[in-house]
Amino acid sequence: MKFYNRKKELDFFEKIKNSKDKKFIVLYGRRRIGKTTLIKKAFKNEYNSFYYFIEVKKEETLLKELSLAFSKSIYMRWYDLFTELFEKYDYVIFDEFQNFYKINPEILYAFQHAWDDTENNIKLIVLGSYVGMIKKIFMEEKMPLFGRSDYFLKIKDFSLKDSLIMLKDFGYDIIESLEIYGMVGGIPKYLWLFKEKKDIKSLIYDIFIDDFSPLREEAKNILISEFGSEHKSYFSILEALAGGMKTTSEIKDISKIPQTSLPKYLNELSDIYEIISREKSLFSKKNKDIRYSIKDKFYNFFFYHIYRNYSLIEFFPEKAIEKIYNEFNTYMGFQFEEICKTFIQENPQLFDFIPENIGKVWGRVPYKKNESYDIDIVAYDENNILFGECKWNNKKVDLSIYDKLKLRSEFVNYGNKNKKFVIFSKSGFAEDLLSLKDKNLFLLTPENF
Known part of the structure; x- marks a missing residue:
């Protein structure tokens, strides 16, 4: 399997390996983002390293199995086990570290004491997929490992550029690649599911709808594990947000969650779980003029197309794929806006300034x-x-769209800045727009991505 991207992360771990000091690195990010693959790539040539995946099981069983993974003895105390590990290896890597806390929070106290007592230059790397729990373990003051990590790093999606390169390698054209990116974003594991090239409709069916499809239950299972017993309330909010931006009032009306309870869930979804974003109209002086949206493309696609159609998918999958496919362009209209924002951020040189x-x-x-x-x-x-204006439809954009954009820009109080315009169009541009000679107008199609 070809290894894509992650050069910055690999360079970081090279520096860590060359450090003469003891280091504790926390690497977190949603499931399927490629944390384990990255670490195995970074440390594949390190002979004196220890990697262990923590499964949720009885504490006694885990203590025994972890002992036998590196020793002929079975340790009776967690402190002794961790101390021996830290003394024996140059690199110790624990995958799904938050499961220690799930099994018994007291394990973390033994871990803390063993780490504090270790004086050699060991490099300790812990990986975590459940963002809320990892943040709790390392960022809450009352927790034993608060302040212990030297680096607290989030592994992000592949960039838009690298995701499109990957999909191009699979044989997709740029429109198909953007549609796939709109479904799953830059999640490496999900992008690999599209390696066998098919048309978009067949891909949606095979990957999201079929009884044996790999992603039909994926989002639901991950989020239930993340949210726990309150998952139904979170799901109601995410279903309300699917597809586009909403105000607090709109979320309340759709989700039926009381106004008094809503801020707690929105704050947690935004700040702890990092699934949604809150956005204020730029240049607005109204502090309460805020809208929310799902920033994770995979969850957005799931709640817009799969979650709300579960019954149809279960009993009439052929009707479900027709409904989902017929609504797909509408979904892509909103996603295209987000994709175009990302394109600007990744290619500021095109516009002669860095936003x-x-x-x-x-x-x-x-x-x-x-x-x-x-x-x-x-x-x-x-x-x-x-x-900027973004159009994901089968009609060429003409001069009227540019005129409307210029008019709307006059409503914004932006001071004396040099004004520029960009129009992104899936289907290209009409001749009246192409014939304009305007150095401050950029006309871009997916072929420019």
Whole structure:
């Protein structure tokens, strides 16, 4: 299997390996992001290393099995086991580390004492997939491992650029690649599921709908493990958010969760679990003018297409795929906006400035009481501002769209910045727009990605 991306991370671990000091690194990120693959690649040539995957099982069983993984003796105390491990190996790696806490929180106290008492230059790396629990273990002051890690690193999705390279290697054209990216984002394990090239409709059926499809239950199982007994409330919010941005009021009306309870769930989904984002209209002075959206493309696709159609998928899968496929372009319309934002962030040289901020703008049209407007993308630095429109449909964009974008930009109080415009179109541009000679207008199609 070809190894894609992760150069920065591999370079980081090379520096760690060359350090003469004791180091404790926490590596966290959602499941399937490639943490284990990365670590195995980084340490594959290190002879004196120890890797162990922590499964949830009886504490006595785990203590025995972990003992026998590196010793002929069976340890009776966790402190003694960890101390011996830290003395014996140059590199100790625990995968799914949060499972120690699930089995018995007291194990972490023994772990802390053993680590504090270790004086050699061991490199300790722990991996965790359940973001909320890993943050609790290492970031809450009352926990024994608070403040112990030297690095607390999040492994992110593949970049848009690297994801498209991977999908191109599989044989997909750029439109198909963007559609797949819109479904699963840059999650390496999920991208590999698309290695056998098929049309998009067949891929959706085989990977999400068929009885034996690998991702039909994936999101639900991961999130139930993450959220625990309150998962139904979180699911209601995520279902309400699927597809596009919503206000708190809209989320309340759709999810039926009381207004008093909603902030807790929204804050946790945003700050702890890192599944949703909160966004304020750029340049707005209204502190409460906030909208929420699901930033994880896989969860967005799941709650927009799969979760709400479970019954149809279970009993009438052929009807389900028709319904999902017919609604797919609508879903991609919102995802295309997010993809275009990412493209700007990854390719700032095209626009001759590096954005300090990027987002959306919405509000009331001046002097028109009941008319509102929004601008898909606004990016700016101290001297420049870029206004963007994104169109994912089968119609060429004409001059009227540009005129509308210019008019809406006048509603924004952005100071004296140099104004630029970009229009992204799936299907290209009409001649009246292509014939314009405007150095501050950028016309981009998926072929530019």
